[in-house]
Amino acid sequence: MEHTGTTRRTQAERDAITVEIGYALSSAAFLGALAFGVVAGPALLFELPHAVRRTLVVSGVCVASVLFVVRAVSVLVRFGHEAGAGSRSRSGSGGQPSQPGRTNPDS
Structure with missing residues (x-):
């Protein structure tokens, strides 16, 4: 069965999630x-x-x-929003252009 609309996370993304969960729990x-x-x-x-x-x-x-609970949830929600914004800018809908060394004219 094929899942449509889902993307697989890279190892770096999984590592970032693991680190963020550890940080959320330890700071909480x-x-x-x-x-x-x-x-x-x-x-x-x-x-x-x-x-x-x-x-x-x-x-x-x-x-x-x-x-x-408040600290752990707030850290993880903030990470989720930042990670979501990062994936949108990588997909080409705003943010920096895909060509290295070039800057966005609006920056």
């Missing part, structure tokens, strides 16, 4: 850990009542989780 994990430390840090450093300590830790987990 760092941001989540930082947020958790800021919110729940006082509960872990100081002797606080149990209710306050539990509230800070649960709040820290919630804030860290939300920021992790």
Whole structure:
């Protein structure tokens, strides 16, 4: 069965996607850990009542989780938009001309 309208990704494109996913996950994990430390840090450093300590830790987990997801999604969506714009300019619908060494007159 032949698929129409689909294009195969090159190895470089697959590598770029893999690197971008790694970056998205690592930067999201760092941001989540930082947020958790800021919110729940006082509960872990100081002797606080149990209710306050539990509230800070649960709040820290919630804030860290939300920021992790938001960061990962925003990085991947931005990459998707940039990758889509790059493939459109390579196909000849705007961007730089296909002849090396020549510049676009509008640039």
